Amino acid sequence: MEITFDLVIIGGGASGIAALTAYSARNPSSRIALVDPEEIGFGRAFGFADPMLLTNTPVGVMSLDVDDPYDFERYLHRRGWNFGPDSFVPRYLVAQYCRERYLRTGTMMRQTGGEVRHVKGRCRRMALANGGSTPVEVHTDEGRVLRARSVVLAMGLSRRHTDVAGSCRGEETAVEPVRTNPGTSTGRVLVLGTKLSAIDAAVTALAAGNDVVMCSPSGLLPAVRTRLSCAPTPPRGHNVVAAPAIPAHTDAAPEPKLAEEVALAEADQAPWQDLVGPFIDELNASARGWSSADVKSFRADHARLLARYVSAMPLHNARILLAAMREGRLEVRRGVPDRLTHSDSHSDVSWDSGLTETYDAVLNATGFLPPTLPTVQPGIGHDDLVFDTEEDGNAAARLDIDLRVWAGDVAWPVWAIGSAAHTRTPIVNYLRTATLQAAEVADSILDRTTERETYVRAAD
Numbered sequence: 001m002e003i004t005f006d007l008v009i010i011g012g013g014a015s016g017i018a019a020l021t022a023y024s025a026r027n028p029s030s031r032i033a034l035v036d037p038e039e040i041g042f043g044r045a046f047g048f049a050d051p052m053l054l055t056n057t058p059v060g061v062m063s064l065d066v067d068d069p070y071d072f073e074r075y076l077h078r079r080g081w082n083f084g085p086d087s088f089v090p091r092y093l094v095a096q097y098c099r100e101r102y103l104r105t106g107t108m109m110r111q112t113g114g115e116v117r118h119v120k121g122r123c124r125r126m127a128l129a130n131g132g133s134t135p136v137e138v139h140t141d142e143g144r145v146l147r148a149r150s151v152v153l154a155m156g157l158s159r160r161h162t163d164v165a166g167s168c169r170g171e172e173t174a175v176e177p178v179r180t181n182p183g184t185s186t187g188r189v190l191v192l193g194t195k196l197s198a199i200d201a202a203v204t205a206l207a208a209g210n211d212v213v214m215c216s217p218s219g220l221l222p223a224v225r226t227r228l229s230c231a232p233t234p235p236r237g238h239n240v241v242a243a244p245a246i247p248a249h250t251d252a253a254p255e256p257k258l259a260e261e262v263a264l265a266e267a268d269q270a271p272w273q274d275l276v277g278p279f280i281d282e283l284n285a286s287a288r289g290w291s292s293a294d295v296k297s298f299r300a301d302h303a304r305l306l307a308r309y310v311s312a313m314p315l316h317n318a319r320i321l322l323a324a325m326r327e328g329r330l331e332v333r334r335g336v337p338d339r340l341t342h343s344d345s346h347s348d349v350s351w352d353s354g355l356t357e358t359y360d361a362v363l364n365a366t367g368f369l370p371p372t373l374p375t376v377q378p379g380i381g382h383d384d385l386v387f388d389t390e391e392d393g394n395a396a397a398r399l400d401i402d403l404r405v406w407a408g409d410v411a412w413p414v415w416a417i418g419s420a421a422h423t424r425t426p427i428v429n430y431l432r433t434a435t436l437q438a439a440e441v442a443d444s445i446l447d448r449t450t451e452r453e454t455y456v457r458a459a460d
């Protein structure tokens with residue numbers, strides 16, 4: 001059965017809700033579908049029930065509505081959560097916020113003759129029909145076909161990043177997913193990775209009573225943050241020039257180094273963090289005209305800097321890690337295993353140094369890859385866009401600088417935001433980026449680009 005919509009949003013995580021919020025505010029009597037196999041609002045980023053897992057960015061930058069930066073903070077206050085703009089909150093509160101904004105938008109739109117519908121399923125294919133007011137056919141894996149005037153891709157991150165696990169030589173490199181609870185009994189857990197996903201894994205494993213080893217090629221933890229603001233912040237009373245903003249002992253062992261960073265953050269002597277929010281916004285805006293190859297090499301060339309400062313860890317998590325290091329329950333190691341061999345009860349891990357160890361669980365927390373844009377498959381229909389295919393010979397669709405999808409010479413009425421826009425956006429793992437893009441794309445769809453900055457078209 002075919003159903004017709006003004007807008008179909010692929011993905012009902014936080015980015016999808018940001019797209020819904022932006023578009024419905026501009027066109028409240030429209031019909032919108034969110035396609036997602038999961039419940040709307042949860043997504044991979046924030047759909048964790050564990051209250052131990054905090055957001056990595058504070059309340060002040062997590063509004064879904066770019067025109068109302070206090071929306072999330074007000075939402076929390078109305079429900080009795082007394083968090084301020086610098087608070088890092090349990091991640092499930094963001095999921096609840098997304099879910100409620102989805103439900104509230106549906107109620108508001110019904111009052112003006114509009115509609116929001118969740119179409120449960122995974123989008124597999126999109127086809128472009130000739131002519132008509134709803135030219136895009138969206139096909140789901142359950143055989144549904146939606147007809148849309150416009151489509152927004154908000155699929156979030158894709159497969160787990162496998163660099164660390166994949167670099168292990170050996171017959172068996174399969175590892176447990178990070179969400180796996182390493183068990184109730186005290187054990188020994190190896191966490192592959194030392195960045196934000198790995199810190200989540202370590203914090204959870206430590207709380208369950210395990211001893212933990214974290215490892216990565218660099219063996220470096222991110223910097224420690226107490227805030228992140230999108231507006232440049234005036235100096236907070238201390239002497240910015242004299243402040244030891246960056247720890248002096250960069251080659252120090254993990255524990256004294258983390259201790260120093262925690263002390264600096266606690267003393268409000270980490271002024272570098274006031275530059276991070278404006279830096280992300282400025283970088284993403286000015287990189288829009290870069291080729292996708294330039295965006296990719298920028299990320300690769302500055303990977304350490306971005307992982308350390310843009311993806312800094314909240315002070316709360318840093319204190320947990322530091323306490324565990326001091327108790328001898330956490331080791332952060334440089335290097336990756338040479339070989340992993342799993343049995344039902346444990347994993348044997350051997351390292352380049354010749355060391356062999358036994359762990360009760362191995363958690364792959366090496367992060368996630370951005371999604372591939374749907375692939376152009378000529379021949380099925382009108383050069384259809386197909387999801388989840390990595391077959392050779394099919395070119396990935398291309399994003400123009402206005403985040404619109406091109407397949408060959410044809411501009412589709414399809415736009416990408418959040419992680420799906422990674423070829424045009426150096427820093428996508430940040431909800432604010434998706435909300436800014438959602439507003440821009442809503443304007444483009446409704447042809448209101450003149451109200452905002454327009455970019456010079458330079459498709460690569």
Ligand SMILES: Cc1cc2nc3c(=O)[nH]c(=O)nc-3n(C[C@H](O)[C@H](O)[C@H](O)COP(=O)(O)OP(=O)(O)OC[C@H]3O[C@@H](n4cnc5c(N)ncnc54)[C@H](O)[C@@H]3O)c2cc1C
Nearest residue numbers: 011013014015043044045055056057123155156429430431
């Ligand atoms: C564990 C984790 C923690 C993070 N923490 C923060 C943080 O604290 N602050 C911050 O700013 N950013 C954070 N990020 C970065 C995050 O990626 C962005 O903030 C992003 O905006 C999250 O929302 P999303 O909707 O893009 O992705 P997701 O939450 O991954 O949601 C994507 C949705 O799309 C659906 N989907 C995917 N493919 C299809 C398809 N083909 N058809 C239909 N549906 C599909 C999925 O089922 C999913 O529900 C985090 C990311 C992760 C992975």
